[in-house]
Amino acid sequence: MSDTPMFTPFTLRGMTVRNRLVMSPMCQYSAIDGTVNDWHVVHLGSRAMGGTGLVITEMTDVSPEGRISNGCAGMYKPEHVDAWKRVVDFVHSHSDAKIAIQLAHAGRKASCEVAWEGGGPLPDNQAWEIIAPSPIPFSADSQTPRQMSEDDMARLIDAFEQGTRWANEAEFDMIEIHGGHGYLISSFISPLSNTRNDDYGGPLENRMRFPLAVFRAIRDNWPDEKPVSMRISAYDWVEGGTEVDDAVEIGRMLKEAGIDIVDVSSGNVTDDVRPRVDGLFQTPFSERIRNEAGIPTMTVGNVGGPQQINEVIAEGRADLCCMAKGQLYDPYFAHHAARALDIEDYAWPKQYRAAGFFKPVD
Numbered sequence: 001m002s003d004t005p006m007f008t009p010f011t012l013r014g015m016t017v018r019n020r021l022v023m024s025p026m027c028q029y030s031a032i033d034g035t036v037n038d039w040h041v042v043h044l045g046s047r048a049m050g051g052t053g054l055v056i057t058e059m060t061d062v063s064p065e066g067r068i069s070n071g072c073a074g075m076y077k078p079e080h081v082d083a084w085k086r087v088v089d090f091v092h093s094h095s096d097a098k099i100a101i102q103l104a105h106a107g108r109k110a111s112c113e114v115a116w117e118g119g120g121p122l123p124d125n126q127a128w129e130i131i132a133p134s135p136i137p138f139s140a141d142s143q144t145p146r147q148m149s150e151d152d153m154a155r156l157i158d159a160f161e162q163g164t165r166w167a168n169e170a171e172f173d174m175i176e177i178h179g180g181h182g183y184l185i186s187s188f189i190s191p192l193s194n195t196r197n198d199d200y201g202g203p204l205e206n207r208m209r210f211p212l213a214v215f216r217a218i219r220d221n222w223p224d225e226k227p228v229s230m231r232i233s234a235y236d237w238v239e240g241g242t243e244v245d246d247a248v249e250i251g252r253m254l255k256e257a258g259i260d261i262v263d264v265s266s267g268n269v270t271d272d273v274r275p276r277v278d279g280l281f282q283t284p285f286s287e288r289i290r291n292e293a294g295i296p297t298m299t300v301g302n303v304g305g306p307q308q309i310n311e312v313i314a315e316g317r318a319d320l321c322c323m324a325k326g327q328l329y330d331p332y333f334a335h336h337a338a339r340a341l342d343i344e345d346y347a348w349p350k351q352y353r354a355a356g357f358f359k360p361v362d
């Protein structure tokens with residue numbers, strides 16, 4: 001047990017993480033018909049071996065048409081369970097890390113090329129029909145989505161329920177609902193992508209109706225001792241979109257509904273260019289939601305160093321710090337941070353214990 005903020009354990013329901021570093025979800029575009037494989041075992045397993053407290057999978061879609069691309073991971077058919085369980089078993093048997101699955105549906109941002117092919121919409125002969133709260137395309141060259149009916153919503157809620165039961169069979173420790181970045185749930189929340197005039201559009205309470213229904217469906221099918229998080233875009237960076245004041249209100253609604261922690265990101269709800277921002281540009285949003293709505297938060301965006309994580313935690317700006325690109329750069333970031341902070345008893349995997357005696361030179 002450490003008195004260094006980054007290495008202080010943190011508990012949500014029955015899950016305790018050993019430190020405050022989270023591997024942020026990152027699409028790998030390497031699954032086949034949604035089935036994850038050796039790549040995902042190594043990708044997620046190595047960050048767990050690297051000492052990260054909580055590893056979150058990439059966005060994992062609950063229906064095939066909810067995938068961004070043909071390479072996206074899924075939890076929409078029984079075959080997906082064993083493939084994911086291999087990843088989870090590796091993490092649990094070779095590290096102290098906990099592992100969460102990010103359940104998602106890409107909504108109007110589905111049916112695209114994988115990132116390294118450019119990420120644009122698939123050509124007509126390969127595209128599939130996409131759905132969204134309103135028939136507004138994401139970008140000038142995107143397909144126009146079909147406006148979802150209440151039957152579509154009911155079908156997707158069933159898919160989230162089934163995905164949740166399978167996630168439990170695969171023995172994940174936590175579910176994160178992807179409610180950010182303009183994907184389906186996020187597109188219900190933002191007034192820029194939801195212009196419905198029924199019970200699911202208009203004021204924030206209505207725009208939150210479908211996201212909260214998804215959460216309740218998940219909660220009802222997920223063991224009590226396991227926590228649920230939601231990632232949100234706390235700020236759209238576009239006039240007329242979600243503002244941080246709205247995000248605080250969303251935080252209150254999520255708390256009241258029973259969400260355990262909010263993962264606070266921003267943007268990507270429209271294809272407008274987001275201003276270039278340096279430093280911990282999203283941490284003020286996480287701080288406001290945490291302290292004004294009274295719900296634990298994770299911050300993300302440019303988290304890059306152990307002292308910085310210590311400060312964020314000690315100053316009560318977030319409870320956990322997610323790192324995406326930094327975890328690609330250094331899967332062993334947590335071990336390196338422990339050394340930088342003089343944490344002596346921070347354990348490398350037993351097979352790698354000798355690494356603790358390595359003395360880097362310039």
Ligand SMILES: Cc1cc2nc3c(=O)[nH]c(=O)nc-3n(C[C@H](O)[C@H](O)[C@H](O)COP(=O)(O)O)c2cc1C
Pocket residue numbers: 024025026027028057058059102178180181231265300301302303322323324325326
């Ligand atoms: C390759 C890559 C894939 C990503 N995929 C996802 C994803 O599946 N789900 C998600 O919520 N965010 C995704 N993100 C966003 C990251 O989780 C994170 O919020 C963002 O990169 C900012 O954190 P950073 O500054 O530490 O990279 C992705 C980012 C990268 C670089």
